[in-house]
Amino acid sequence: MRVHFIAIGGSAMHNLALALHEKGDVVTGSDDAIFEPSKTRLQNEGLLPEQMGWFADKITSDIDAVILGMHAKADNPELLKAQELGLHIYSYPEFIFEHSKNKTRVVIGGSHGKTTITSMVLHVMHYHNRAVDYLVGAQLEGFKTMVHLTEDNDFIVLEGDEYLSSPTDLRPKFHLYQPNIALISGIAWDHINVFPTFENYVDQFKIFIDKITDGGILVYNEEDATVKQIVEDATKPIRKMPYETPEYAIENGITYLETPDGPMPIEVFGAHNLNNLAGAKWICQNMGIDEEDFYEAIQSFKGAAKRLEKIAETTSAVAYKDFAHSPSKVNATTQAVKKQYPNKKLIACLELHTYSSLNAEFLSQYEGALDAADVAVVFYSPDAVAIKKLEEISKTQIESAFKRNDLIVYTNPTEFQNFLKEQTFNESVLLLMSSGNYGGLDFDEVQTIIS
Template identity: 75%
Template sequence: MKIHFIAIGGSAMHNLALALEHKGYAVTGSDDVIYEPSKGRLLAKGLLPKEFGWFQEKITLDLDAVILGMHAKPDNPELLKAQELGLKIYSYPEFLYEQSKNKTRVVIGGSHGKTTITSMILHVLNYHNIQVDYMVGAQLDGFDRMVHLTEENDFIVLEGDEYLSSPIDRRPKFHLYKPNIALLSGIAWDHINVFPTFDNYLEQFQIFVDSIIKGGSISYNEEDIEVKKVVEASENPIRKLAYKTPEYIVEDGQTLLLTPEGPMPIEVFGKHNLSNLSGAKWICQNVGVDEDDFYEAIGTFKGASKRLEKIAEGKTTVAYKDFAHSPSKVEATTNAVKEQYPNRKLIACLELHTYSSLNADFLKEYKGALNKADEAVVFYSPHAIKIKQLEEVSEKQIAEAFGRDDLQIYTNPDSFKENLFNKNFSNSALLLMSSGNYGGLNFDSIKEVIGN
């Protein structure tokens, strides 16, 4: 098959392109800008466009399909040409469904935790050499790509994102997968540029639960009130399997999972990650992995990229970075690090970087999110607010929103870095939470200030 990608450089899109090239498809693509690591990975497989931009001449009748990424605009010249020629145009999730409609589809949904749970499942299956197709939102140790597609595998494990499918398909991605086996980890309002009210956001998860194939199953976090309500109210004839956080203890900076065979050390930590682990166990058992084999494998799971990723460690100091940006994720991640290192000073730095987090009306959702931090720092860029065409927010609004009089707020990246690198990190834990990079922070440089 000949497939053309419009906006091939995105994290998800370039991984799908690599997966189809690996499968033997003829793949081409376009984009107006491509950053690393996408650029280097596409170049290595001969898929990097010769020049950046949109070229209608690339859209020809001999294409079997066009895959449209979210980065493209509805008036994209290549999209308009594909529509004019009557070519089959897929969104990213539509194409994944097309590739998996004859497989058992396992879909992991939730406002938070879905990448980690999907990663845990894939780690366990890979550990036991159980072959499945997959799509996950983070790079994993032992996996070449974030997307893998075959003709022969019976199962596909999909991370179910609730964001929109494409510029011309406003349905959330996870509505298109029609799972046989599903999981719902948590519901906390996000993506307010698309879902302006919580009720509107909540409705997307109701639709997801109702989209599960009749006779299928859903594992759900019964400790999340909204998840419990949504799943238990659904009249879809499916099996409903509740899970909760397993028992665990923390000793000297080490989390021990309490299993039937006794306490077991694990690499991940925090109540939210232990809850994620419990959900992953249910799914793995659905796929045929027994409990003992699950525990054997999960003990070697070090986490998904950018999810509580340890970036530096000294004798009395440790530093983590995390993708957390929504209020529920920020609170869960901050609490997890403090629980893991209760006797160390926790310095928690958060970058407000996304559309939702920079919205003046949404800021109040962050109240209490950094309470467990001994020292709380927030960085945001007024320039980013202008780019997103949002109403200006003041430092006073941010301080009031978080509910901390001692909140340190920075808008200048150089000032933020100067303050960070001049801190005394003795007997401390540093947590850097962002989906950006604090205006140009080199995370590798943290190793230099943490010391040995």
């Protein structure tokens, strides 16, 4: 096939481009700006556009498929040319479904945990040499790309994002996959710019359930009241398989999972990750991995990139980076780290970076989210608020939202970095939670900061 990407530089888009290139398709693409690591990864495979911008003459009648990224606008000149020529134009999830129509589609959905659960499933499959196609939202140890497509593999494992498909297709991505096996990890209001009410957001998961193929399987977290309710109310003719957080214990900073053969040490920690593990186990069992083989494989799972990723350590201090940004994720991650290191001082830093987190009306959702931390810090950039064309928010609003009198708030990147450098990290844990970089923090320097 000859495939052209409009907005090839995105995280998901460039990984799909690399996957199709590896499969043997002829891949071209355009973008108006491409950043690292996408730039180098595309360049290494000869896929980096020679010139930034949109060029209608790149669109010719011999292109088999045009894939449209969210970064492109509806009036993009390449998109208009493709429409004029009557080419097949796909959103990212439309193309994935087209590729996987004859495969068993396993889709992991939920407001939180879906990247980790997908990663756990893929780790187990890789450990046992079970070849599957996949799409996951983070880089995994042992995997070259975040997307892998073949003609031959029977299964495809998909992280089911509830965000919109493309500028011309406003359906949530996970509505398009029509899973044979599905999972819902939890529901906590997110993407307020697209789903203005919690009820509207929940409706997307109801539709997701309705899209499961008749006779399919739905694995769900019964500890989440909203998930439990919508699954029990669903009339779709499917098998429903609940899961809950398994028994575990923490000894000397090591988490031990209770198994039929006794306690087993594992690399990941936190109640939310143990809950994720339980969901992944059911998915793997429905893909032909028995319980004993699952436990053997999951013991070596270290986590996905930016999901409680250890980035620095000394004899008395440790630092973690985590993608957490929504209130439920921040709360779960902060509690997990404090429980894992009960005798160390926890310095938890959160960057408010997404549209929802910087929305004045949404801020109240963060109440108590950092309560488990000994020192709680929030960083946000007024420039980011302006770029997103949101109403200005003040330090006072932040302090009021978190309901913590000793909350430290920074809006200046240099002042935040100076704060970190001035801390004494003896017997401490530094937790950096963000989908950004605190206005320019070099995470590679954190080892020096905590030393």
